[in-house]
Structure formats: C-alpha cells, structure tokens
Amino acid sequence: DAGVTQSPTHLIKTRGQQVTLRCSPKSGHDTVSWYQQALGQGPQFIFQYYEEEERQRGNFPDRFSGHQFPNYSSELNVNALLLGDSALYLCASSPGGRTDTQYFGPGTRLTVL
Amino acid sequence: AQSVSQHNHHVILSEAASLELGCNYSYGGTVNLFWYVQYPGQHLQLLLKYFSGDPLVKGIKGFEAEFIKSKFSFNLRKPSVQWSDTxxxxxxxxxxxxxxxxxGTGTRLQVFP
Known part of the structure; x- marks a missing residue:
C-alpha cells in the first residue's frame, strides 16, 4: 500500500516564474491538504481539497492555487514566485474530508533564486 | 485565531534522561490535539493524538501526552529517551x-549516547 507521494523531490526556480507541485494521496483517501514549511518553522496550512473543491484556506495569497482531480490526486500552483516562497511543501491526505487522520508525504523542496 | 506555542526550541539530552516538551494552544472551543515527529530525512509521522476521553494519551515508541484543559496544554513526555529519538x-x-x-514551530531534540 503506497503512502502519500509527491513530485518532484527538489525544484529550483527564479523569481517571477510559476511552479506546479504534485501529490498522490494514500490509497483510500479522498482529501488532500497542502502545507508550507519554511526553514526552522512548523508547517503552515495552505488549503485543503475535497470532492475536487477547495474547502478550507489558510492565510496565503491568491498566487497559491490548487486543483484536485477525480482520482483524488492534487496539484499546488504558485505564480509569480518570490524569494520567500522557498520552503518545503508538504502534502497530506486523509479520508472523508477530515484532517484528524492525516498522512504526510515526503515533501517537495522549492528553492527560489 | 488559533495558535500553538512550543516553549522549547532546542533540547539536548543524554540517553536514559526523561523528556518533557511543552505545548500550549489558544482556542476556547473543542479541539483535537496531536504530536507529530519528523526524523532526520524522513517525513512527518503521527506520534499520538487526543480527541476525547482519558486526558493521558499513549502513543508509539513509549511516548505519552497529557491534555490539561484548564491550562490549554498538551505536553509530550517520555520516561527514558534513546539516541533514535533525535x-x-x-x-x-x-x-x-x-x-x-x-x-507549532517545533522542538528540535538531540539525544547523545
């Protein structure tokens, strides 16, 4: 049973560019949440997708957007990258629209130069 | 807004020492509480969680946490740490x-043999 997978593992972009990160949830999970973890900080909630819709959103600008596909996989898009967007981006999956049983992926390390 | 405070940013212990990591949250309603661990090079894993019932919760690898509602606290404890708890x-x-x-912002634990 595969856990949560994320791609790519690492990514280097320059300011102003756009990036897409991908997440495949654990088998049987239909809810995907995205987090940003800056160096030395705890993960910060970006948004959550359930039934292909954004259900919850944290305090992130509209440059951060996402999508969930019918197979429950998800993408995180960040436009107009800033240096401050450099972080580890974590995806977590859970069943039934809840966050009380989340499984985390290994993350995508994004570096913005 | 909800927030979580972890008082200890960096803790250094010798093997067999006892551990207590502090956690306080700010929210007046009903909450679920969690402790996650991130081993070097690995992804976030759930150590234990509290939803309701017995305020003393036991998790994996000998960890436990106590929910004290009046203090808005959920401290993590382990009687005897091992090097592998780093x-x-x-x-x-x-x-x-x-x-x-x-x-919360996290606590880095280093255990020396």
Missing amino acids: AEYFCAVNSFNTDKLIF
Whole structure:
C-alpha cells in the first residue's frame, strides 16, 4: 500500500516564474491538504481539497492555487514566485474530508533564486 | 485565531534522561490535539493524538501526552529517551469549527549516547 507521494523531490526556480507541485494521496483517501514549511518553522496550512473543491484556506495569497482531480490526486500552483516562497511543501491526505487522520508525504523542496 | 506555542526550541539530552516538551494552544472551543515527529530525512509521522476521553494519551515508541484543559496544554513526555529519538517534534491542533491543522514551530531534540 503506497503512502502519500509527491513530485518532484527538489525544484529550483527564479523569481517571477510559476511552479506546479504534485501529490498522490494514500490509497483510500479522498482529501488532500497542502502545507508550507519554511526553514526552522512548523508547517503552515495552505488549503485543503475535497470532492475536487477547495474547502478550507489558510492565510496565503491568491498566487497559491490548487486543483484536485477525480482520482483524488492534487496539484499546488504558485505564480509569480518570490524569494520567500522557498520552503518545503508538504502534502497530506486523509479520508472523508477530515484532517484528524492525516498522512504526510515526503515533501517537495522549492528553492527560489 | 488559533495558535500553538512550543516553549522549547532546542533540547539536548543524554540517553536514559526523561523528556518533557511543552505545548500550549489558544482556542476556547473543542479541539483535537496531536504530536507529530519528523526524523532526520524522513517525513512527518503521527506520534499520538487526543480527541476525547482519558486526558493521558499513549502513543508509539513509549511516548505519552497529557491534555490539561484548564491550562490549554498538551505536553509530550517520555520516561527514558534513546539516541533514535533525535528528531523534530511538532505539536498541532485543529478544531471542529475550522478543521484546519495548526502547527507549532517545533522542538528540535538531540539525544547523545
């Protein structure tokens, strides 16, 4: 049973560019949440997708957007990258629209130069 | 807004020493409480969680946590740490109202043989 997978593992972009990160949830999970973890900080909630819709959103600008596909996989898009967007981006999956049983992926390390 | 405070940013212990990591949250309603661990090079894993019932919760690898509602605290404990407990520990909370998972800034634990 595969856990949560994320791609790519690492990514280097320059300011102003756009990036897409991908997440495949654990088998049987239909809810995907995205987090940003800056160096030395705890993960910060970006948004959550359930039934292909954004259900919850944290305090992130509209440059951060996402999508969930019918197979429950998800993408995180960040436009107009800033240096401050450099972080580890974590995806977590859970069943039934809840966050009380989340499984985390290994993350995508994004570096913005 | 909900927030989580972890008082200890960096803890250094010798093997067999006892561990207590502090966690306080700010939210007046009903909450779920979690401790996650991130071992070097690995992804976030759930150590234990509290939803309701017995305020003393036992998790994996000999960890336990006590929920004290009057103090808004959920401290993590282990009677005797091992070198393999070296990791980053995160306290997190979510509420039934928002269902967002809010993390603290983390505590880095180093255990020396």
